[in-house]
Amino acid sequence: MISKDAIFTYNIDPKYKTAVAYFSMEFAIDQALKIYSGGLGFLAGSHLRSAYELKQNLIGVGILWKYGYYDQERDENALMKPAYVEKEYAFLEDTGIMVTVQVHNAPVHVKAYLLKPDTFGSAPLFLLSTDIPENDYLSRTITQHLYDPHQPTRMAQSMILGIGGAMLLDALGIQPNIYHMNEGHSVPLNFYLYAKYQNLDEIKKRVVFTTHTPEMAGNEEHGFSELSAMSFFYHLQEHEVRSLLGMNDPNFNFTLAALKFAKRANGVSQLHGEVSREMWSSYPGICEIIAITNAQNKKYWKDTLLDDAIKAGNDEAISTRKKELKKQLFKEVANQCGKLFHEDVLTIVWARRFAGYKRADLAMYDWERFLKLINNTETPVQIIWAGKPYPEDHGSIDLFNHIIERAKPIANCAVLVGYELELSALLKRGTDVWLNNPRMYREASGTSGMTAAMNGAINLSLPDGWVPEFAKDKENCFVIEPAPKGSPDADKLENESLMDMLEQGVIPMYYHDQQQWLNIVKKAAADVAPAFEAARMADEYYQKMYDK
Numbered sequence: 001m002i003s004k005d006a007i008f009t010y011n012i013d014p015k016y017k018t019a020v021a022y023f024s025m026e027f028a029i030d031q032a033l034k035i036y037s038g039g040l041g042f043l044a045g046s047h048l049r050s051a052y053e054l055k056q057n058l059i060g061v062g063i064l065w066k067y068g069y070y071d072q073e074r075d076e077n078a079l080m081k082p083a084y085v086e087k088e089y090a091f092l093e094d095t096g097i098m099v100t101v102q103v104h105n106a107p108v109h110v111k112a113y114l115l116k117p118d119t120f121g122s123a124p125l126f127l128l129s130t131d132i133p134e135n136d137y138l139s140r141t142i143t144q145h146l147y148d149p150h151q152p153t154r155m156a157q158s159m160i161l162g163i164g165g166a167m168l169l170d171a172l173g174i175q176p177n178i179y180h181m182n183e184g185h186s187v188p189l190n191f192y193l194y195a196k197y198q199n200l201d202e203i204k205k206r207v208v209f210t211t212h213t214p215e216m217a218g219n220e221e222h223g224f225s226e227l228s229a230m231s232f233f234y235h236l237q238e239h240e241v242r243s244l245l246g247m248n249d250p251n252f253n254f255t256l257a258a259l260k261f262a263k264r265a266n267g268v269s270q271l272h273g274e275v276s277r278e279m280w281s282s283y284p285g286i287c288e289i290i291a292i293t294n295a296q297n298k299k300y301w302k303d304t305l306l307d308d309a310i311k312a313g314n315d316e317a318i319s320t321r322k323k324e325l326k327k328q329l330f331k332e333v334a335n336q337c338g339k340l341f342h343e344d345v346l347t348i349v350w351a352r353r354f355a356g357y358k359r360a361d362l363a364m365y366d367w368e369r370f371l372k373l374i375n376n377t378e379t380p381v382q383i384i385w386a387g388k389p390y391p392e393d394h395g396s397i398d399l400f401n402h403i404i405e406r407a408k409p410i411a412n413c414a415v416l417v418g419y420e421l422e423l424s425a426l427l428k429r430g431t432d433v434w435l436n437n438p439r440m441y442r443e444a445s446g447t448s449g450m451t452a453a454m455n456g457a458i459n460l461s462l463p464d465g466w467v468p469e470f471a472k473d474k475e476n477c478f479v480i481e482p483a484p485k486g487s488p489d490a491d492k493l494e495n496e497s498l499m500d501m502l503e504q505g506v507i508p509m510y511y512h513d514q515q516q517w518l519n520i521v522k523k524a525a526a527d528v529a530p531a532f533e534a535a536r537m538a539d540e541y542y543q544k545m546y547d548k
Contacts, residue, residue: 007059007114009118010052010117012055016056016542018057018177018178018546019175019176020059020178020546021061021174021178022047022061023161023165023182024044024060024183024185025040027062027125030045032089035064037390038388040212043294043447046295046297046447046534048125050295050297050535050537052117054538058123058538059169060122061128061186062126062128064089064113064127064129065145065146066086066143066145067085068146069145069146070084070388071083071084072417072418079405080401082391084145089113091115093113097112099167099168101160101163101164101167103139104156104231106139108135109134109139110130111128111129111132113126113128114126126165128160130160143157152226155226155227155232158188159231162181162185162186162188163188163189165186166192177206177546178207178208178545180209180210182210182212188234191233191234191235193206193207194236208262208265208546210292211255211259214441214443215279215442219255220254221251223252224238232252245285246285256280259286263287265290266545268291270291270293271468272445273290273291275441277289293532294445294447295535296450296454296533298534302454303455303456306322307454307525313522318521322456323343325456326343329341332423333384333416336414336417339411339412341382341412346379347430347431348383348433348435348460349385349431349457350385350386350387351386351387351448352446352448355390358443359437360399360403361403362437362495363383363437363498364403366496373502380412381412381502382412383412384414384431386415386419386423387400388420403415428448428457433460433506434448434453435460436467437461438464441485447532450466450532453528457521458506460478463482469531470527475523476524477520480498
């Protein structure tokens with residue numbers, strides 16, 4: 001069995017001596033470790049990378065997904081299809097530790113693996129698996145698919161992460177000062193802690209919580225009776241949980257419970273903090289909700305040559321390297337779509353987790369105006385879309401495929417599949433404009449624009465999530481004017497604002513004022529780091545959440 005002393009391969013900085021266990025359902029650490037779906041994982045991965053660089057006393061706890069989220073492939077008509085391929089990770093260390101979690105009153109054995117810090121440059125990460133010979137078939141499926149669509153399996157996944165993760169730490173002899181729940185998936189860990197301390201105040205001393213969901217409907221909940229039957233509440237009965245937390249609704253809301261267990265919680269942008277406080281203000285017994293804006297690890301995401309050119313203010317080197325990076329991206333466009341893009345043409349990318357509220361097709365809202373834009377040969381434009389819908393979200397998959405069908409006959413429009421860390425980096429480095437147009441107040445943070453700005457791409461965005469903290473219109477980005485709050489015509493009005501900005505601002509500047517374009521590129525890169533670099537975020541968690 002692995003020793004406690006062998007977990008860290010670096011000396012802890014005394015500034016960060018508080019011991020933290022960071023629980024997350026997904027971590028995007030490296031392209032080779034496919035245990036993530038989107039922004040939550042990208043955020044957690046950058047957090048662990050910066051914790052490593054700062055030598056923080058932080059350990060990640062997650063799940064080893066046998067089939068990952070899914071592999072995004074194409075069918076015979078070049079439309080998207082999910083595929084599930086078993087993953088093997090020879091670089092993980094078998095810790096020799098196994099714990100047992102009761103799921104639906106039956107024992108489920110949980111094996112722990114370790115991603116050592118020096119493998120990919122991250123804080124230590126323990127990954128839990130039930131897909132082992134000691135379990136029956138049903139138990140083995142718990143850790144096979146990230147965000148399994150089968151609801152009892154989803155409940156069990158939270159139990160393995162929360163209860164199994166806490167048991168693992170006990171087996172290792174690690175007593176964290178702080179248990180950090182990154183989103184509400186790991187909320188069962190609190191019931192394990194209650195069995196240990198028998199006191200809600202003792203839990204509150206040790207637990208903090210990060211919420212990422214700015215709308216009530218997006219916060220996971222299940223019926224109390226179903227969760228109780230699953231042994232979700234560890235040794236507590238349903239009436240005891242209701243009494244402990246003062247929850248009287250038929251459903252148990254994961255976020256609300258986390259807010260009642262934690263000593264402090266945070267939204268992931270200043271705007272999201274405000275939205276979260278308003279969302280939960282009518283519920284008694286919740287903790288304080290502050291804001292710690294998400295950030296991304298620059299060392300991982302940056303292109304070194306481009307970054308050096310930007311730092312030096314060398315416009316010729318910036319332009320030269322950017323064209324080289326565009327060529328690299330366009331090889332992938334040609335490979336997937338059979339289309340030849342050109343490095344001298346303004347290139348726009350829309351790429352992120354694929355969900356309806358993010359409006360991947362907003363630019364197409366007025367189809368005739370869109371066609372006029374992309375068929376203009378005097379000031380040509382190339383557009384690329386990429387993203388991963390939830391594999392059971394058939395509406396989003398239909399939208400993804402609708403965009404593929406519309407883009408097929410257009411030589412300067414392409415849709416890429418396989419949106420994971422590697423493709424994400426290729427897109428951010430190879431685009432001129434990073435487009436972000438969600439429905440307002442639905443984007444908690446939206447960190448992809450941060451890493452785009454680190455790589456010489458200019459954000460074209462609605463002022464949601466992190467953007468209001470960063471944006472200076474036409475100085476470090478282009479801001480799309482939002483529709484009046486609550487407007488029933490928001491899609492129409494914001495499409496008009498987007499197209500106006502492209503036609504009157506973005507495109508003319510790119511082709512007729514390259515000096516101003518490069519000034520924005522340099523200003524964006526200077527403004528995005530360190531303010532939105534993950535070292536700031538990782539330090540801020542210690543100052544505002546862990547040590548306070």
